[in-house]
Amino acid sequence: MEIGGRFEDGCQFTVWAPLAEQVAVDIVGHQQESISVPTGLLEMKNDEYGYWRTHAPNLPAGTLYKYRLNDEASWPDPASRYQPQGVHGPSEVIDHAQFEWGDRDWKGVGLPEYVIYELHVGTFTPEGTFESVIPRLPELVELGITAIEIMPVAQFPGDRNWGYDGVFPFAVQNSYGGPTALKKLVDACHQIGLAVILDVVYNHFGPEGNYTGQFGPYTTDRYRTPWGSAINFDDAYSDGVRRYFLENAISWLRDYHIDSLRLDAVHAIYDFGAKHFLQELSESVADFAEARSFPAFLIAESDLNDPRLIRPVQQGGYQLCAQWSDDFHHALHARLTGETIGYYSDFSSLESLAIALKNRFVYAGQYSSFRRRIHGSPASDLPSYQFVVCNQNHDQVGNRMMGDRLSTLVSFPALKLAAGVTLLSPYIPLLFMGEEYGETNPFLYFVDHSDPDLIEAVRKGRTEEFAAFHEQGAPPDPVSEETYKRSKLNWLSRKDKTAGNRAQQRIMRKFYQRLIEVRHQCRVMTPTRSSDIVVAHTGDTLQYKQSMASGDLLCLMNFSDRATKVGLTLGSQTWWQQLNSADPQWCLEEANELTKAEPLPARLSEESGQTLLLSPFSIALYRAEPVSSWSLSRTSL
Missing domain, CATH: 2.60.40.1180 (Golgi alpha-mannosidase II)
Incomplete structure (x- = not known):
């Protein structure tokens, strides 16, 4: 059974509100003003697990609704499929069966063959929409990319955001084009031979527009994350929360034909129950994938250097498919730039990169001076294709005060060396959008909140975070639209800049293309x-x-x-x-x-x-x- 509004001989509404005494669907209109729907309340009945349901046989797709709780206030659906008016507006009924897919012959891409291209929809093109990505896909295929990784698209406040402030995990960002536009993008990727990885966030909700607390204990104060309260995976009423996120993963795979999910910062998913949520997620996705014609992979981002994430259940693991190795990036970046600030202080020698190339992690049970403790666990027995590496990504670029890309920090020869080390490594390589031609525009931190107090808190937090760097100036205003615009790729730079820069970018892209070609010809991606x-x-x-x-x-x-x-x-x-x-x-x-x-x-x-x-x-x-x-x-x- 699926959570949220859906079609099954009409519209079936289901919402989890275990503490509510009364729940009703509040029909507020239709997305198209020319279509009339009967407004008012539809009473719902609950079961012993706290799920409220009702069936509306005559409501069309596009109907706008909220849920009225205890005959008091009405709130958007926490499992909304679309928020056309943003995080504070009503939810819209979506009929996924209306979209005609053209990828029936799609068989997927094997994990060892992944060459990943990470992109942020809002800054990848001038238009900043799903559909504007489609004309760029042939260029990525020509480059040798086999999978694109899309930064989070779950509905967030405003029009611009990295995506990690999402508050409606099931809803597709309205400013990007919504559900149909995302399906068009995935369909186009599959028809041209590209797999699609979607970045999902299961460790916190964003700070604005999160109304899940009105419906139930989705979060818990038992644990704290860097972003506030943790998701409730093991406290009272956690069964409903776990089911919510399990269904969310299946929804992306089923309704949008997503190939793989990248799980954000799983070290901030706290679960001390008998079966960890990540293991249950892995089992759920594996069961779903058996019934479709192409595989579904789960790729974890983690700061723990913990191979349990990808080890088989029989060995005490969660049996995810792959995980990131940030040690590789840190060792390569520190060596090329000479930076020793923060965690880079642990990676000052070339030996660190040598260890990363062979042993997956640099810190696999050794003492970390930066952390002031022993860090990590050995993973050298695991195959190379279970680790994703990069020389830059959205975090490593965007979390710098000025959003500096590697192309602005090192020489042209060093930039080629970084590309070679990454793409000729035994691991799954990830490229950050624009890296392939040496984009010089920054990728900055940006938000579009509407709450004045929250805006000031974000500005203050950003300033305090970089207090030690004030001699370099103040960080760009994260709320300013100009900060967002500065972060967009300059696709015309290869034509509009000086002759020397044009030549460098042209050579860089051809070099990346050759590296990927050599990677496949020499079968560098062979599991080792x-x-x-x-x-x-x-x-x-x-x-x-x-x-x-x-x-x-x-x-x-x-x-x-x-x-x-x-x-x-x-x-x-x-x-x-x-x-x-x-x-x-x-x-x-x-x-x-x-x-x-x-x-x-x-x-x-x-x-x-x-x-x-x-x-x-x-x-x-x-x-x-x-x-x-x-x-x-x-x-x-």
């Missing part, structure tokens, strides 16, 4: 264990070998601004160059003497010598035929 990877680092150079049935890979990296020698032990194999970021085709003509390309041999063997001279901030990939074993000249991790 930590034992399949040997890593070594000396000074500013890092190399790793990956053993695969399709042919071994040797990746060489130089993190210095000077050309640096790297020692090799090649064994009896012959290695063929697949890519070198310092090749002239990937460099600007005006490159100075320090960054000019250093030719590397197309073929390596025992007779080639034991050293190579790597260009500054460069990465090179070689491939060999399979052999039984090989070793590195440096100490392996």
Whole structure:
């Protein structure tokens, strides 16, 4: 049974309000003024579990309604499918069967084949809508992307927001185009070969327009999150709350044909019951996926470095499909930028990146100086495709005071090196929108609240968060529409800027395209264990070998601004160059003497010598035929 208004021989209304003594559907009109519907109250009957129901056989889709509680005030449906007038307005009845899908032949994309492109609908295009994304999809396919990840679209206050202030988890943001427009986007993705990942938030509600407390104990003060009260997954009446979020996940997969869900900050989902909510969610989604023609994956974002999220239930895990490894980003970012503030202080050495490439997490039971405690648990036995990595994403860019992208923090060669390390890693790579051509516009924090007190609280909080950075100026006003506009991708930058910048962005995009092509040709995405990877680092150079049935890979990296020698032990194999970021085709003509390309041999063997001279901030990939074993000249991790 489904929560909320739906069609089944008419409109079936269901709402969970376990503490209410009286509930009625308050019909307030129709979304189209030309359509007349009988307004007034429809009485509801409850069951022993606190669910109130009524059936209205003659109400059309588009009917606007609220729920009247205890014959007092009326509130929007907490399981509303659409809020056409925003978070404070009435809910709209949606008939999902009215949409004609064209993706009947869609079989999905396997998790190991994911190359993810994260985008924010509001800033991805000038229009900031679902339908305006569709014309850009062929360019992403040409790039080599196999899945887009859409930042949260559950209804939030106003017209602009990152999406993590959502208060109606079932409703699709009205300013983006609503339910039908989202379906059109997903349908278009599937017809062009792209999977769709949707970011969902099950750890808190936003601060404005959250009326769930009028209906029942959806939150609890037993635990606190960085955003306030926690979702009630294990306190009194939690059965109804758990069911609400389980149904929400299935709704996205069923009604919108979403391929995968990215679960936001699961470390802030508190549940000390016998069966954790995440395990129940995993089981529910697995059962649903068995009945459709393409898979459904759950990908967790977590700050805990806890492999229990993805371990089988038999091993005490929750059996999610994959999780993010932020350690990879932190180690790569700290090395390229030299930043040591905050959590970057734990990742100051190149050894951190070497460990991340081999062992999934850098901190897997080691002491963290930043956290002042032991952090994480080993995950090296788990396959590589269960970890998602990036060199930038919405959090790592947007939570900087000025929203700086990596393209504004490091040199062009270093930017290519970052791309290479990410896309040639054994993990699932994630690109943040615009990264592929070196977008320089910031991605800032922005909101569109209507409560003056809340607006001031957000401004004050943002200022206090960056108090240590005031010598760099004040953070941009998160409420200003200009802050939002500054965060939009500048798709015309490759045409409108200086000739040098145009050339750099053109080269960068082609380089990304080549990296993804090499990733597939060399089957870098082949599932591997930590034992399949040997890593070594000396000074500013890092190399790793990956053993695969399709042919071994040797990746060489130089993190210095000077050309640096790297020692090799090649064994009896012959290695063929697949890519070198310092090749002239990937460099600007005006490159100075320090960054000019250093030719590397197309073929390596025992007779080639034991050293190579790597260009500054460069990465090179070689491939060999399979052999039984090989070793590195440096100490392996």
